[in-house]
Amino acid sequence: MSGAERNGEAELKTLQERSFSYFRHETSLTNGLVKDKNAPDWPASVAATGLALTAYPVAVERGLISYSRALERTLMVLRFLWTSPQGPEPDATGYKGFFYHFLDMKTGRRTWQCELSTVDSAFLLAGALAAASYFKAETPDETEVRTLADALYRRVDWVWALDNGQTLTHGWRPESGFIPYRWEGYNEALLLYILALGSPTHPIPDxxxxxxxxxxxxxxxxGYDYVYAGPMFTHQLSHCxxxxRGIQDAYMHEKGIDYFENSRRATYVQQRYAIENPLGFAGYDACCWGITASDGPGSTTLKINGVQRQFMGYSERGVPYGPDDxxxxxxxxxxxxPFAPDIVLPAIDYCINHLELTHRNRYGFRASYNPTFSEGAGKQPTLDNDIALGWVSPxxxxxxxGPIVLMIENYRTGLIWELMRQCPxxxxxxxxxxxxxGWLLPSS
Structure with missing residues (x-):
């Protein structure tokens, strides 16, 4: 192994460890729910909780948490999810087997009048199923993990979430009923549809x-042909x-590629967009891309170098059609x-060593930054080396x-992919x- 390869491996090890630290410190010790973000008095996110359930096996294998502690945390949250109130009441934890997007960290009840989220529930259930594949011993605790994960999955009424239509709805609110939007167009709902089809109790039709x-x-x-979705995360989350690799549905069979290759092409589109930088933002280049759903400077307009710039708060940014600020x-x-290590590894190295985006930060990378914003708002010293990153998410x-932890591991060992292959x-x-x-072919 060359010096550069050893350095790259060390960077991945540190980044994965620090990223997992979020789940170590931002998880309730009474119910296992995980904070959506590490702000004071912020609620839990069921998607983050599902990612934590999936990350615990990785952390065990990497020596970041003991097997017994991972099992304890997994059982804690699965028991809570199974026994928490399910019903049409506006302060329940879930309904029809689905869960509300945001839950109070202490009580586990719905907060912010948020929606019963189909896709976030899918991420949660995927985490439970990953845990069931990992904890395989015939002990009472590990048997309970498998029993609870299976029961949670079987309880979900996926057909109800169709709301008498063909495609799945985004969710439901007790005050107003189903959200008028449906999961259409390629996006992170690939996992949602697969789980809804695989249900042994309430499967949606083919x-x-x-x-x-x-x-x-x-x-x-x-120069890349691919199924379009703008934000980068839409090409990543189901792949966690x-x-x-090597498996195709009818659409991908017709196109002659698979969804892994599609995400590889989408990754290169992201980099090419940043290199060409059609809107002339500061900082974009071959190592600075990653345009996705993220925190932002806030809703404001600034005139920068004669150009009126509209900035956003948390938003689903994407390429090539935007929004992009x-x-x-x-x-x-x-x-x-996993999709494009040839361009990702140098970019990770650049983010760590040039931009110092992990410096004095126990959770790894800073979530997002905007160097263009500094040009209009007055440059702020952001890190010790005084590199101006402009606005930086606090x-x-x-x-x-979670996806950082999981995709680094899938790149290195394929652990989570292998666990989910074992899920019937x-x-x-x-x-x-x-x-x-591919791997779906019957074994000979």
Whole structure:
């Protein structure tokens, strides 16, 4: 191994360890729920909790947490989720097997009048199923993990979430009913549809997946043909759990690629967009991209070098059609590691050693920054070496931290992919979605 390779491995080890530290410190010790972000009095996110459940096996294998402690935390949250109130009341934890997007860290009850979220529930359930695949011993505690994970999955009424339509809805509120938006167009809902198809109790029909595929948008940008989705995270999150290498549904079979290759191309589109930088933002280059859902400077307009710039707070930024306000999210670079290590590893090294985005930061990368904003708001010294990153998010988000941990591990060992290959519900969902080939071929 060369010196550069050893340095790269050391950087990945440190980044993964620090990213996992979020779950070590931002998790309730009474119910196992994980904070959405590390702000005072902030609620839990069920998606972050699902990512934590998936990250515990990684942390055990990497020596970041003991096996017994990971099992204890896993059981704590699964027991809470199973026994927490489910019903149409506005202060329940969930309904029809789904869970509300945000839950109070202490009580576990719905907060902010948020929605019963179908996709965030899918991330939570994927974490539970990953835990069930990892804790395989015939002990009372590990048997309970598997029993609870299976029961939670079987309880979900996926058909109800169709709301008499073909595609799955985004969610439901007790005050107003179903949200008028549906999961259409390629996005992070790939995992949602697979879990909904694989259900042994309330599966959606095969026609629902076909209806979703019919809404895809095929694009050609910067020399790459791919299924379009703007924010980078949409090309990553389902891949945290499922290995799409070499398996194809009907749509991908027709295009001659798989979803892994599609994400690889989307990663290169992100980098090419940053290199060409059509809107002229500061800092964009071959190592500074990662344009995705992220925190931002806030809703304000500034005139910078004669150009009126509109900035945003938390928003789903994307390329090549936007929205884009110059905000870069280094976590989205790291989470692309399995797809394009040739461009991701140098970018991680740049973020660590040149931009010092992990300096004095126990949770790894800063969530996001915007160097363009500093040009209009007055440059601020952000780090010890006085590199001006402009606006820097003061917070960390569980839904950013988890994918870093998981995708570094999938790149190094494929651990989570292997665990989910052993989950019969996931395999059934893939088969019902029409996936074939690769590791889904019957064993000889």
């Amino acid at each position: 026609s629902s997946y076909a209806a979703w595929l019919s809404t895809y948008q095929w694009e050609s940008r910067y 759990w499922i290995d799409f 110059g905000t870069v999210s280094p976590w989205a670079i790291a989470t692309s590691l 917070w960390h988000f569980g839904i950013n931290q 519900h996931v395999v059934q969902g893939l088969r019902r979605a029409g996936f074939s080939g």
